[in-house]
Amino acid sequence: MPKQERFKTDYPGVSFIMGTAVATGKPERIYFIRYRRDGKLVEEKAGRQFQDAMTPAKAARIRAERIEGKALSNQARRDEEKAVKEAEAGRWTLAKLWSEYASHKPENHALSTDRSRFENYLKPAFGEKEPAEVLTLDLDRMRSRLLKQGKSPQTVKHVLALFKRLVRFGVKKGLCDSPDPRKQTISMPRVDNETTEDLDADELARLVQAIEDEPNVQAANFMRLALFTGMRRGELFKLEWRDIDFERGFIHIRHPKGGKSQKIPLNDAARSVLEGHPHVEDSPYVFPGQGGKQRVTIQVASNRIKARAGLPADFRPLHGLRHLFASTLASSGQVDLLTLQKLLTHKSPNMTKRYSHLRDDALKQASEVAGNLLGKAASKPDESIGRKVISLGKER
Known part of the structure; x- marks a missing residue:
């Protein structure tokens, strides 16, 4: 200040x-x-x-x-x-910044997760410090300590990202000065987040049947829409009926993870789910939570469906469906990566590149088909073609 x-x-x-x-x-x-x-x-x-x-x-x-x-x-x-x-x-410590930051956010799963990260990791280390008092060495030591404690690189990355958000929030609101970049830089741990969950034909069949057998209609249709559209869990939680354009065939995604509102096509499978989905009175949400308010979790039902289908332990029942949607399109060879990026509402093409090997496999298979067909034709040349070639040679 x-x-x-x-x-x-x-x-x-x-x-x-x-x-x-x-x-x-x-x-x-x-x-x-x-x-x-x-x-x-x-x-x-x-x-x-x-x-x-x-x-x-x-x-x-x-x-x-x-x-x-x-x-x-x-x-x-x-x-x-x-x-x-x-x-x-008058000191805007990190703890005070967190309280102010949290007061501007809706109470949902994302805020609850951030609160846990702050209370467990940032508050003990930097809670009583102003952002400018936290040095590069302090951040490096915390990163190293958490990794040695067995925390995953992804977890450490989320903690450091929260620190950056709090500082940006304080600077934007005029609550604190921007830290001197010569004294404070944040080095993120390298994270291998290229996991692309997929299911084979039998596992997919069991999943579809488990969804059919689910008595909770809200949960079953939530899973179906995730599978048919590739939408994120948070986007489905926030989805309102006004976001569904049945006439033009689009779903509007407001404030997605990438930031800017976007729209994705409403395919026939998704349309069928939504047209048969019950409306909850006095609630604008397609999949409302208690009291018609925005839903914040569906974990119990999704884990129940996963268990009933006998899916692998590392398959995430919601985000895994998004990967399954993307993998299916990429491996079909009929969808280019730019189109896939738009369907997944990825802000950067780098996130979509994880599926490029699947498209490459499809292209290789298509190339092999072409090679086989042309190879067979070459091994049995058409006599009429041969005669035409010979006649052309004589004309020359």
Whole structure:
């Protein structure tokens, strides 16, 4: 935070800033004194012009007492404690930034996860520090410590990303200064997030049957729509009926993970699910939670469907369906990666590249088909073609 302008007085070591009187709201001088104690420069608040009847001369006497080593008076001690509290109140520590940041966010799964990361990792390390007080070395030590404790690189990356978001939030709101990049840089751990969950034909058949057998219609249709559209869990939680354009055949995705609102085609399978899906009265959401509010979880039902289908332990029942949607399109050889990127609403093509090997396999298979067909034709040349070639040779 920028420091207020200090004004000198006729007394050495005594200065003041302009503040506002608590009782009247009028301009008021707040006096400070500076002196050395045990070789260290000390600055403390002497008092307010009106509230404490403080004058430059009175502040100079207090300063002289400090230099002589006299104990603080009860009033001076109270003033000092008050000054400390006021100073602390003006400090936007990471803990205060988190409280302000969280107050601007809806209570959902994402905020709950971020809260856990802050309370478990960031608060113990940096909660009482202002962002600019956290150095590169501090961040490096925390990253190294968490990795040694067995935390996954992805978890550590999320923790550091939350720290960056809090700092950006504070700077954007004018609550704190932007840290000096020469003193604070954040090195993210390398994360291998190229996992592309897939199911074979038998596993997919069991999953479809398990969804059919699910008595919870909301959960069953939630899973179906995830499978047929590749939408993210959070996007389905936020999906409202006004976002479904049955006439033009599109689903509007508002504020997706990539940031900018987008739309994806409403295919026939997804249309069939939505047209038969029940509307919950007085709720705008397609898949509402308790009381018609936005849903925040569907984990119990999705895990039940996963168990009933006998899917692999590492298959995530919701995000795995998104991967399955993408893998199916990529391996078909009928969808290029740019189109797939738009269907998945990936902000960057780098996220879609994880499926490129599947498309390459499909292209190789198509190439082999062409090679086989042409190879057979070459091994049994058409006599009429041969005669035409010979005749052409004679014409030359």
